[in-house]
Amino acid sequence: MVYRFGLIGYPISHSLSPWIHERFMEKTSTKGTYSLFEFTQQTPVEGILKHLKSKNVHGFNVTVPFKQQIMPFLDEIDQIANRTGAVNTVINKNGKWIGYNTDGVGYVRSLQDKFPNLFKMTPRRALILGGGGAARGIFTALDQFHFDQIDIANRTKEKAAAICRHANKDSQVLSFVEAEAKLADYDIVIQTTSVGMKPNIEQTIIANKDFPSNVIYSDIIYQPMKTKFLQQAEKSGAPVHYGHTMLLYQAQYAFEIWTRKKPDIGMMEDELEQILKGR
Numbered sequence: 001m002v003y004r005f006g007l008i009g010y011p012i013s014h015s016l017s018p019w020i021h022e023r024f025m026e027k028t029s030t031k032g033t034y035s036l037f038e039f040t041q042q043t044p045v046e047g048i049l050k051h052l053k054s055k056n057v058h059g060f061n062v063t064v065p066f067k068q069q070i071m072p073f074l075d076e077i078d079q080i081a082n083r084t085g086a087v088n089t090v091i092n093k094n095g096k097w098i099g100y101n102t103d104g105v106g107y108v109r110s111l112q113d114k115f116p117n118l119f120k121m122t123p124r125r126a127l128i129l130g131g132g133g134a135a136r137g138i139f140t141a142l143d144q145f146h147f148d149q150i151d152i153a154n155r156t157k158e159k160a161a162a163i164c165r166h167a168n169k170d171s172q173v174l175s176f177v178e179a180e181a182k183l184a185d186y187d188i189v190i191q192t193t194s195v196g197m198k199p200n201i202e203q204t205i206i207a208n209k210d211f212p213s214n215v216i217y218s219d220i221i222y223q224p225m226k227t228k229f230l231q232q233a234e235k236s237g238a239p240v241h242y243g244h245t246m247l248l249y250q251a252q253y254a255f256e257i258w259t260r261k262k263p264d265i266g267m268m269e270d271e272l273e274q275i276l277k278g279r
Contacts, residue, residue: 003032004056005258008048009063010040016275017061020251023271024263028255032058041065045073049097059091059258061251062099067133074099080144084137089254100257103134104141106250107220111188113249113265114241115216121187123148127179129205130192131159134220138190139163151186153179176205184212188241191219196227204228211236219243225276244272 003025007017013036021034037060039048045066052060062070067086071077074087075096081087087099112119124147128135131154142150151172154160164171174182183189183206195205201224209232211217217233218241230240248265256262 001031003030003058003259004035005032005059005061006035006037006052006057007061007063008037008039008052008066010038010065012036012038012063015063016247016272017251019275020248020268020272021255023268024252024255027263027266028259028261030259030261039066041069045070049073053092057092059089059254061254062088062090071099073097080104080140083140084133086133086137088250089257091257100254101137102250102253102257103246104137104139104144106248106253107138107246108141108145109249109253110245111218111241114245115188115239118187118216119145125149125186125188126151127174127183127186127189128152128192129176129179129190130154131156131163132192134192135160136163138192138220139169143169149186180206180208183208183215186215188216188218191217191221191227191229194221196224196229197221198223202228204232206232208232209235211238213237216241220246222247222276223279225273244276245269248272 005021007015018034025032067088070087076098078100081099081101084101086101089100089102091098126142126147128139131152139150152160152163153174153176157173160173191205193205195203211233213236216239219227219229220243221227222243225242225244233240248268252263
């Protein structure tokens with residue numbers, strides 16, 4: 001069987017997804033192609049799905065601006081994607097489009113790979129910085145993997161509170177100033193906003209320069225790979241977790257959904273690191 005995979009969104013010309021999935025196909029001896037299908041926000045979703053079906057696409061990834069837009073037009077939506085409120089992976093199963101969200105599970109898998117001892121701890125306590133779609137996906141996954149406490153800090157507290165209500169979880173909602181004073185109360189602090197992303201690499205969500213060193217600090221940004229937030233954590237002697245690993249593991253889970261094969265990440269982390277450093 002020759003698979004046809006792809007990505008829809010805009011803009012996507014610099015996406016790393018083709019490289020990642022082509023490497024996965026090599027690793028699993030899977031025959032197929034991965035194409036970029038660029039559509040602007042004005043393109044009707046029904047037309048996009050009709051186009052992909054005419055191309056006999058077996059599965060595709062979804063990025064902005066379609067992660068929420070596509071949901072009403074799918075035949076089925078996985079429970080995690082429903083809870084997350086966004087779809088980033090779709091499979092064509094017997095002519096039906098079924099939507100999934102692999103971001104949260106991919107994030108947790110990358111965390112399990114780097115910090116397996118975190119998942120042996122009891123209780124496990126996490127603080128998420130930010131209240132957007134990424135925060136919602138990671139919150140859902142941490143809850144699925146039985147984190148006992150998951151709190152959120154965000155500029156707009158109501159937005160963060162909505163995530164907690166949606167998950168039916170008794171969580172604290174904090175301001176960023178309140179969060180700064182409570183970093184030591186957690187086992188991991190996860191930065192999910194765009195603050196510190198290129199070109200604004202000197203920005204950071206936490207002004208405090210003294211990070212408690214017994215906490216893992218994670219940032220889902222991968223351009224730059226080492227954000228100001230992670231630099232501050234490293235200077236304090238704390239362990240850090242890089243965003244580019246989430247990119248690989250969420251793609252791994254998508255590939256698994258499409259093919260039922262779980263590719264080994266292996267040296268791809270190092271390869272991706274070199275690609276990102278060259279950009």
